[in-house]
Amino acid sequence: MNDWTPMAVLGAMSAVLIVSGVLAYRQKYVAWLALKSFLPGWPGLAGLYLGMAFAAILVLKSMLDIGVEGNAVLALAYLVLFAVFALSLAIGIIGMFWLPHFLLPRWVKEMVDEIERGEDPLSRDLRPGGRLHGRLGVPKTMPEPNRRQRREGRRKP
Structure with missing residues (x-):
């Protein structure tokens, strides 16, 4: 060589x-x-x-x-x-x-702040109503019970 x-x-x-x-x-x-x-x-x-x-x-x-x-x-x-x-x-x-922190460029700092606030695209998609909501291991929220189900739930001893 x-x-x-x-x-x-x-x-x-x-x-x-x-x-x-x-x-x-x-x-x-x-x-x-x-x-x-x-x-x-x-x-x-x-x-x-x-x-x-x-x-x-x-x-x-x-x-x-x-x-x-x-x-x-x-x-x-x-x-x-x-x-x-x-x-x-x-x-x-x-x-x-x-x-x-002082060696990170501004775009990385802004990206990290977005992720911490939950405003990045993935966090928005995982929120209720987002296109990934209920997928990727995130459970869907239970539907709100109607009036009859709430009344029946109160009557039980």
Whole structure:
């Protein structure tokens, strides 16, 4: 295997993750929401940070190939880039399980609020009168008894 092959694979992975992460943040790519059933976090959004970490690895390796010894500015840039790598990797891995509220895009916050209020399409369909009411394990409500049934119910001792 050539020396450039792992770096090319890592570069392609980072490009795909960065593009899909940006599209996920902009609500252009939402198919990743299907992964929410497997992972408790936000894997589509975490992909952006993982892609940034992989891209930082590529640049760090290139900087090591150039050589940072003796050049203070390049050494400082290397340290800053390493900090970006470590932070991006940590956020990416943690993002698979949980992302803090300030890292979530507005459309995700609004979607979560809709679900909590019960105003999302699925909640509306499961309400009485909705097209899924009485299905999916949600029992139908009992019909209200008429006057005669109520009177008979009161007379019983």
